[in-house]
Amino acid sequence: MIRRLLHYSSPRARRLLITELVFIVATAVLQGVAFLMLVPLLRALFLADMAAVEPWLLALAAVGAVYTAAYWFAGQIGMKASTALLDSLLTRLGDRLVELPVAWFGPDRSGMVTGIAIQGAMFVSTTPYSILRLILTGFITPGTVLVGMYAFDWRLAVAMTVMVPVMALVYRWLRAGIARGDAAHSAAVADASNRVIEFARAQPALRTAGDGSIADRLVDEALHRQHRAYKGMLITGGAGIASFTGVVQLSLTVILVLGAYLAVGGSVDPATLIALLVLGVRFNEPIVGAGDLGGGISLARTTLDQLDGLAALKALPEPARPATPRDWGVEFRNVSFGYGGAPVLRNLSFTAPSRRMTAIVGPSGSGKTTITRLIARFYDPEAGTVSIGGVPVPELGTAVVEAAVSPVFQDVYLFDDTILNNVWIGNPELGREEVIAAAARARVDEIAERLPGGWDARVGEGGSKLSGGERQRVSIARALLKDAPIVLLDEATAALDIGNEIAIGAAVDAVRAERTLVVVAHRLQTIMTADQIIMLDGAGGIRESGTHTELLAAGGAYAHYWHERVGAAGWQLAPPA
Template structure:
């Protein structure tokens, strides 16, 4: 475990941790030497040799003083090392999360990440001093005693040595069992956390489903699984610790029986026997304590295993020297992609030139959102090429793509901050005046005027204080402020009323002259103003492509799709 912890630590944390461990080993050795000095001291007391008692007391006092100094340094470096290790783990976690492809976050990982960043990292950072220190003491101190005992009575020392393999296997069995159960418990906690967070986020929808909604059962099942896993961990830990303690007591019994046999036979003085039995107790006591702590190390390893899993994930390939695109046109050439399963897109090819707006339409499941995610490089295609400015996206690298693309999705998340700051994040270098001007183009000024505090009104967690349409307006304003050459809108105007949609459409018309705009939309106003329309089919390919006028004249699938949309918007509810 220490080797793995050093791997994830910063250079300063490694130095502090190694120094801490060195002083811990020194304290354990000095403690063992102090225990050994008890034997001649007790024997001298039993024999009434006060001169020898004074000599051994002086030696014991010197060793005790050395132990106190080493212990003080170990505690000082332990505190500093714990803080440095915690900082290292959190930094490594944050660095790794920004390296992982966005696709990894497609499944809700909030419970896992929260567990690592809070309880897990804190527990691991304190493990070297709070747990490993005691385990090292429980191993090094008895080892020191055992070595010294060969010089006092080799027969009892040999008996103690014979018990070491049994104790070691018992310790490993205990640690392995608790580690396995803690891994299951951690997974159950992550699942339960995800369910509870999900349950809290979607309360408006859940309350319409009644008390017996499926979400209630999902949360209840996740919590029950967590409880079962925790009970299993307690049972395994309790039984394992009790069994290990029994093995330790058995080892002590062996030493006592052998010592009594030797004393009765006359080959061992009673005074020496009593002193050695005291030493035997001091030999087994630290071992017994370390058994209860072995499970703690196994629990810490669970978090390190989670770190290993994160670092074993394969990120998207990055170029050594990112290429420079000649323009900001987007090209799909024979692209096939299926999220690791059946293909959603099959041999898809089209071009969205710079300075044009391309509308993507088609039935649900045809791959419209997948196209947007591939352009934003959430994924790389399984076959074919997605290129920007004639350069395949992998040759540009994620950083270049992220800087060039401003995506706006239907599911908008706003930070629990002010309206202005949620827009400002799109370009932190601009002034407040410029941010307000950009936000006004997306009609966010109307939201600010409605709320107490204006632009400095807080939007709540996830934007909970705003309606769906208002959240989308803030998100669109953020994208406009980024001033990226490629704008991706995935149903971004779906929750806007017609007036605001027209306003956003006017804004897009004004900026699209030198930008590539790709829109996934069902709104007729958005579709008909596009420079080209790509209609997908159920098989992940292109059914038709062209301008709105051309496709209507062709009287094909797009024309039927258009008529259905027009008829749908003309439906009215009337009373009889």
């Protein structure tokens, strides 16, 4: 445990933690020495040897004074060490999350990450002083007593020594059982947190579904699993602690029986026996307390195990020296990818020329969004190569790709901040007026004019105060502000009315001559103005590619798709008779 804490500590936290541990060990040893001094002191008192009482009282007072000072320093350093350790844990967590591929993050991860950041890290940071200190004291102090016991009566000391491995085995069993129960409970808590977050975010849809919806059932089942896991953890922990306490009390019984036998046989005088029995009690009491706290160490280990799991996740490979692309064209060469399951893309090959607009069309589930995610390097392909400017994406590195690509996906998340700041994060280095000008190109100025506070109006968590189309406009404004050479639009205008779609289309047209645009779209106006259209076949490959005019003239699958869309767009309700 100590080694793992040091592993996750910053240099400052490591120094403080080691210093704290030194003082904890010192106080534990001093406490054991003080208990040992009770033997000659009590023996002198029982024998009424007052000449021997005074020096032992003075020695005990001196040890007590040193113990008090060491205990105070341990407490002061412990508070600083806990703060530094908490900062280290959160920093390591944040640094690791930044390193992980974007694709790792999903709704099912929020509960676990939230649990580590809010509860787990805080508990671990306080563990050295609130739990580990007491456990170390609970074993070091009895260890000191046991060593000193040999100086007074080796037979009682041997009896105590024999019980040590038995107590150690039961303690390990106790700790392992609590660890298993806490791991199951942590998983259940994470699942319940995910379901509650999902339930809160999906309220508009759930309220239309009414009572008894599937979301209600999923939340209820997750909370019941959490309750069962917590109950199981309590039962396992309670049984383990009771067993450990019983074994420790058994060791005290052995000492009492052996002491009584020795006293009856005359091997030990009553005064010495009483003092040694007091020492035996002081040997057992800290161990019982340590056993009660063993579960706390197991709880802390669960959080450290989760951090170890994050550290073990394989990040995308990064080059030692990022290459430089010759231009901003995108090429897929024999790319296959399937999210770890059945392939979504199979041997896909195409080129999206630099400073041209490429539209990706095809049936639902054909891999359109997957293509944009591979370009943005949320994933690396399982086979084949995705290149930008003639350089494979892994040789460019994630930082270069992130700077070069500006994605706008269907799922838009806005921070609970102002409209202006939600656009500003697209390029924090620009001034306020430049941000407003870029946002106006995406018609975000109309949103600002409508809300009290204008550009400084808050949008609510996730953009809850805005409509879906308005959130989409803010997201598009971010992409325009970023001014990246490659822009990915995944159904970016799907939530807009026709007026705003035209406005966004005009903004995109204004920048498309200078950027590589890859657009996933179903809207006819977007498709027909593309420089190149890639039509996927639904089986992971390309059915047709070319310009709108060429594909219509070919009379193939795209022409059929186009005429269906045009026909659907022209449907009208018959007027009443």
